[in-house]
Amino acid sequence: MTSEALSKKQIILHAAADLFSKKGYNAATIRDLASMVGLEPSSIYSHIRSKEDLLIELCMTCANQFMEGINNISSEEMSSRKKLKALILLHLDIAYLYPASAIVFNDEWRFLPPQELQEFLHLRKAYEKKFKKILITGKEEGKFFFDHTDIVFNIILNTLNYTYKGVKQYDKNELEETLSHFILNFLNKP
Amino acid sequence: MTSEALSKKQIILHAAADLFSKKGYNAATIRDLASMVGLEPSSIYSHIRSKEDLLIELCMTCANQFMEGINNISSEEMSSRKKLKALILLHLDIAYLYPASAIVFNDEWRFLPPQELQEFLHLRKAYEKKFKKILITGKEEGKFFFDHTDIVFNIILNTLNYTYKGVKQYDKNELEETLSHFILNFLNKP
DNA sequence: CCTACCGATCGGTAGG
DNA sequence: CCTACCGATCGGTAGG
Numbered sequence: 001m002t003s004e005a006l007s008k009k010q011i012i013l014h015a016a017a018d019l020f021s022k023k024g025y026n027a028a029t030i031r032d033l034a035s036m037v038g039l040e041p042s043s044i045y046s047h048i049r050s051k052e053d054l055l056i057e058l059c060m061t062c063a064n065q066f067m068e069g070i071n072n073i074s075s076e077e078m079s080s081r082k083k084l085k086a087l088i089l090l091h092l093d094i095a096y097l098y099p100a101s102a103i104v105f106n107d108e109w110r111f112l113p114p115q116e117l118q119e120f121l122h123l124r125k126a127y128e129k130k131f132k133k134i135l136i137t138g139k140e141e142g143k144f145f146f147d148h149t150d151i152v153f154n155i156i157l158n159t160l161n162y163t164y165k166g167v168k169q170y171d172k173n174e175l176e177e178t179l180s181h182f183i184l185n186f187l188n189k190p
Numbered sequence: 191m192t193s194e195a196l197s198k199k200q201i202i203l204h205a206a207a208d209l210f211s212k213k214g215y216n217a218a219t220i221r222d223l224a225s226m227v228g229l230e231p232s233s234i235y236s237h238i239r240s241k242e243d244l245l246i247e248l249c250m251t252c253a254n255q256f257m258e259g260i261n262n263i264s265s266e267e268m269s270s271r272k273k274l275k276a277l278i279l280l281h282l283d284i285a286y287l288y289p290a291s292a293i294v295f296n297d298e299w300r301f302l303p304p305q306e307l308q309e310f311l312h313l314r315k316a317y318e319k320k321f322k323k324i325l326i327t328g329k330e331e332g333k334f335f336f337d338h339t340d341i342v343f344n345i346i347l348n349t350l351n352y353t354y355k356g357v358k359q360y361d362k363n364e365l366e367e368t369l370s371h372f373i374l375n376f377l378n379k380p
Numbered sequence: 381c382c383t384a385c386c387g388a389t390c391g392g393t394a395g396g
Numbered sequence: 397c398c399t400a401c402c403g404a405t406c407g408g409t410a411g412g
Contacts, residue, residue, distance in 0.1 A: 159345060185376055
């Protein structure tokens with residue numbers, strides 16, 4: 001595999017992220033993708049094995065980036081409050097760096113083939129576990145206040161995931177500030 | 191059209207809501223739907239005109255229910271705080287009454303055909319305008335505190351829309367309580 | 381990387 | 397409501 005081929009595959013991957021995020025994985029066709037990168041439909045297959053493979057690569061790359069991010073945060077010596085703020089920033093960084101991939105990761109993962117779907121769900125479960133642990137530790141230290149851990153966790157995670165969709169229209173710093181305010185006020189003393 | 195036909199159409203609509211919410215509109219097939227209601231694929235067309243029509247009916251019914259709800263709330267004499275609480279309840283009521291339709295309304299509207307898509311977006315814009323007005327009025331009365339109106343509004347609306355997905359696993363009262371706490375704390379004095 | 385093409389599946393129709 | 401069927405479109409392959 002030459003470096004030409006690698007670079008063309010990256011172009012196709014980026015186009016696929018764009019296409020899948022806009023039309024959804026199922027409505028997107030190889031013919032759409034081919035015309036986006038200036039190839040005939042069949043020529044796409046010189047660079048990829050299947051349409052499914054594109055979805056797998058997009059979803060898994062993103063999932064691994066979140067895992068790496070949360071592993072770094074979890075292992076550092078910081079207050080729970082700072083860890084939560086770092087998590088907010090992790091989501092925003094990915095959303096602003098890979099706006100299209102983040103949408104595919106968030107909305108289209110359910111169309112992964114069975115094996116990769118299972119893998120994906122395992123990663124998500126691990127991510128959620130580490131995220132929850134930060135919340136619970138904060139609660140035990142008397143820094144965060146909440147009942148209904150699962151609901152609280154899901155509200156926070158959903159709020160962070162939401163940013164993928166509306167990201168381009170807002171200034172990143174304003175969004176970070178507002179999200180921090182929202183989430184940290186939420187966890188404040190009643 | 192007999193009452194038999196109406197009732198069968200309702201069965202098909204419910205099945206379509208279920209199917210579309212689980213597989214997504216594009217991946218769902220008329221053959222799936224037919225087997226869910228115990229008919230041959232072609233027999234579906236004795237009750238509906240097209241697959242698209244099912245999506246239109248599901249999305250528009252839901253959209254109209256939101257419009258009706260917010261119109262009632264807006265026209266009543268209540269504090270901004272009570273109006274916001276009524277909006278939270280509106281979203282929860284719809285989410286718990288029509289869990290499948292709410293998901294289709296929230297995730298699949300973008301596959302509406304052009305004319306209905308435009309209509310849908312107009313309704314959404316009108317809804318958002320009324321929702322924002324309640325927030326802004328509360329701010330002007332010194333009840334709510336926030337900057338970045340658009341971001342704040344989008345965070346709140348997204349949080350309410352999120353409930354569609356995880357609804358069945360939580361007790362409605364617990365969820366309402368937590369959401370109210372989340373949103374009203376968010377808007378509290380800094 | 382293209383031309384040519386294929387089997388599978390889709391939404392939907394004809395006719396009864 | 398069914399049997400039979402169709403044109404369109406899809407993901408993907410053969411061969412060069």
